[in-house]
Amino acid sequence: MNKQQLFKNIKKKQSFLCVGLDTDIKKIPQHLLSEEDPIFAFNKAIIDATADYCVAYKPNLAFYESLGVKGMLSFEKTVAYLRENYPDQFIIADAKRGDIGNTSEMYARSFFDHIKVDAVTVAPYMGEDSVKPFLIYPEAWVILLALTSNKGSHDFQLTEDAAGERLFEKVLKKSQDWATDEQMMYVVGATQGKMFLDIRKHAPNHFLLVPGVGAQGGSLAEVAQYGMNDQCGLLVNSSRAIIYADKTENFANVAREAALAVQREMAGYLHDKGIIPCKA
Numbered sequence: 001m002n003k004q005q006l007f008k009n010i011k012k013k014q015s016f017l018c019v020g021l022d023t024d025i026k027k028i029p030q031h032l033l034s035e036e037d038p039i040f041a042f043n044k045a046i047i048d049a050t051a052d053y054c055v056a057y058k059p060n061l062a063f064y065e066s067l068g069v070k071g072m073l074s075f076e077k078t079v080a081y082l083r084e085n086y087p088d089q090f091i092i093a094d095a096k097r098g099d100i101g102n103t104s105e106m107y108a109r110s111f112f113d114h115i116k117v118d119a120v121t122v123a124p125y126m127g128e129d130s131v132k133p134f135l136i137y138p139e140a141w142v143i144l145l146a147l148t149s150n151k152g153s154h155d156f157q158l159t160e161d162a163a164g165e166r167l168f169e170k171v172l173k174k175s176q177d178w179a180t181d182e183q184m185m186y187v188v189g190a191t192q193g194k195m196f197l198d199i200r201k202h203a204p205n206h207f208l209l210v211p212g213v214g215a216q217g218g219s220l221a222e223v224a225q226y227g228m229n230d231q232c233g234l235l236v237n238s239s240r241a242i243i244y245a246d247k248t249e250n251f252a253n254v255a256r257e258a259a260l261a262v263q264r265e266m267a268g269y270l271h272d273k274g275i276i277p278c279k280a
């Protein structure tokens with residue numbers, strides 16, 4: 001999916017919500033454990049319940065890999081289910097990959113040739129040759145870690161060189177030699193508040209994948225205020241606060257309500273920015 005199609009979907013759905021499929025066998029409702037593939041059954045129910053209110057899904061690979069081969073099958077089935085039934089949803093494999101060139105090439109093949117997601121998250125710290133193999137797929141996206149949502153983002157990403165340039169700024173600047181905003185996005189944590197202003201100085205037109213609202217306490221209002229651009233430019237992820245909003249047999253309906261609440265708030269910010277027309 002290209003940038004224009006993504007923006008069109010955001011306007012149509014009045015939402016820039018990405019639902020995170022961080023599916024943990026220990027957290028899903030008990031009654032699903034008798035299913036042949038409980039993880040897929042959970043994901044399918046969550047997707048069917050929330051698809052009206054979001055434009056993207058982000059399965060995090062750690063949750064699937066932790067279950068071995070079975071988990072990877074659930075992941076692949078989830079992506080195939082989305083592709084077949086919700087082709088307008090943008091699919092992000094949150095895998096935080098990146099290695100020497102020939103190894104990155106294998107990661108890229110796995111996500112873009114084999115599983116066929118729209119985007120993969122990549123760590124930038126091994127540099128150009130570790131990122132470039134993901135960029136040979138013209139329709140696929142790289143989402144580079146820039147300024148993450150966790151406390152540890154201070155350890156490296158916010159450190160300054162002698163000229164006062166912070167590491168995340170170097171990442172934003174340098175990586176723009178590798179790809180345009182039609183193929184690269186950046187991860188910026190919702191917990192970073194006003195730092196979105198600094199991000200936008202270096203990347204005014206890029207889409208940002210923003211995790212950290214909901215369970216991590218980041219403010220959607222601040223993200224919209226400081227991070228939104230004329231084409232929205234935001235995909236805000238929420239995982240636990242939506243998918244585990246309820247643990248009973250009614251979990252999917254409650255997840256739908258949680259997604260709807262976020263979508264309504266997002267519609268307000270899109271109106272305020274003039275991206276979607278005000279209600280009559």
Ligand SMILES: O=c1ccn([C@@H]2O[C@H](COP(=O)(O)O)[C@@H](O)[C@H]2O)c(=O)[nH]1
Pocket residue numbers: 020022060094147148149150187188189211212213214215216237238239240241
């Ligand atoms: O900076 C980052 C980068 C990635 N993540 C991932 O996003 C989700 C957040 O889940 P919540 O339950 O909504 O907190 C999860 O998959 C993280 O690994 C992040 O949180 N921060």
